[in-house]
Amino acid sequence: MLASSSAHDWQQTVDPKNATLRGVDLNLLIVFDAVMQEQNITRAAKNLNMSQPAVSNAVARLKVMFKDDLFMRKGRGISPTLRARQLSTPVRQALQLVRNELPGTSFDPATSSRIFSIAIGTPNDVRFAPELIKNTAKKAPSVKLNLDSLGGTSLQERLIQQEIDYIIGYTYFDNADFVSTEIFSDELVVICAKDHPRLGQSSKISMEQLLHEQHASLSPTSDVMDLNHIVYKDLQVQSSYRGATLGNLIAVAAQSELLCVVPRWVKEFFPTSLELHAMPFPGEQTQIRAYLTWHESRQNDAAHIWMRDQLMAVCGEVVAKG
Missing domain, CATH: 3.40.190.290 (D-Maltodextrin-Binding Protein; domain 2)
Structure with a gap:
């Protein structure tokens, strides 16, 4: 489950000039992938077995991490920005590679x-x-x-x-x-x-x-x-x-x-x-x-x-x- 720290806290703890994996919550990438696939916060939250506020908070942290809005409101759903589309394939492939190597898979x-x-x-x-x-x-x-x-x-x-x-x-x-x-x-x-x-x-x-x-x-x-x-x-x-x-x-x-x-x-x-x-x-x-x-x-x-x-x-x- 993702930590409940705010986007402000996240911005303070990560130095964008010296960002490394040690300072990145990789769980956020799982949320990004789910939201990208569903293009709907509510459905993504259900798939992840998370609350809607927790997913919304994670998306806010992702926006800070990638310095992009990533998802814009569109009707009852959301629409990915160009940056989100560019990130989608490498993030999904990276997650799949990790899942393939996990024990018990x-x-x-x-x-x-x-x-x-x-x-x-x-x-x-x-x-x-x-x-x-x-x-x-x-x-x-x-x-x-x-x-x-x-x-x-x-x-x-x-x-x-x-x-x-x-x-x-x-x-x-x-x-x-x-x-x-x-x-x-x-x-x-x-x-x-x-x-x-x-x-x-x-x-x-x-x-x-x-x-x-x-x-x-x-x-x-x-x-x-x-x-x-x-x-x-x-x-x-x-x-x-x-x-x-x-x-x-x-x-x-x-x-x-x-x-x-x-x-x-x-x-x-x-x-x-x-x-x-x-x-x-x-x-x-x-x-x-x-x-x-x-x-x-x-x-x-x-x-x-x-x-x-x-x-x-x-x-x-x-x-x-x-």
Whole structure:
């Protein structure tokens, strides 16, 4: 529990020109992290099992320590200043490193109430979410999963800020701050309508035919643009339709003369009533790899290691069955 000294007392006991860890109450960083995550004093106090006045007092001391307002009132909550946002990631990572090394921090899935946030880009959310939920409920009944199908460029920042714990998707994060490991691969196929006038009865498609035909491709605003980029990065094709999801592409291709390129399992997932025809992708890259990614600061966290193992195992089982 934090001491109840005032911001005035704190200002008197710490010489800002010679501040060291000996003169800093590190418990204040725990309060800072909680308030930063909740952006609400009352909720932060509840999470910390502290009184609201004690948290408010700690925030006042933090303001003196960092010479910044840190949090400004906004409606019924508070909004972090630029300085608070700059401090958020290093403080959270430092606290996590300390927690990882504390005695008695072993993770017991049977009793833990940990919350894990996982970003699974569509369409893999539909593929894996049901089994992930069932597996977690069976092995860790009090653990909560927050599964998010949204993707986009903000994922990397959310991983840094530790707003999410993992990403499952087709993007490999080539950065020392992240760890990406391949967890499965999918065969790429070209989809068209079964009654397509030129390709409906073909067992294969040439690259020349692929480039000549009109395509249904993903919109630039799609959350799975990484898949679109991987497939079409070296191909110049004409897209007559741009959709938000792979399901949209397949539905349009099934009812027109457009083609789309998707992982084979996506085609198998859709009802046969769509009358789809699949051919092997004629490019050099006939497989697309998917990765599990997390921030390197979580590398040795016992709880994260357990959940990583679960994610890799469940995804592997689903792919094997598919």
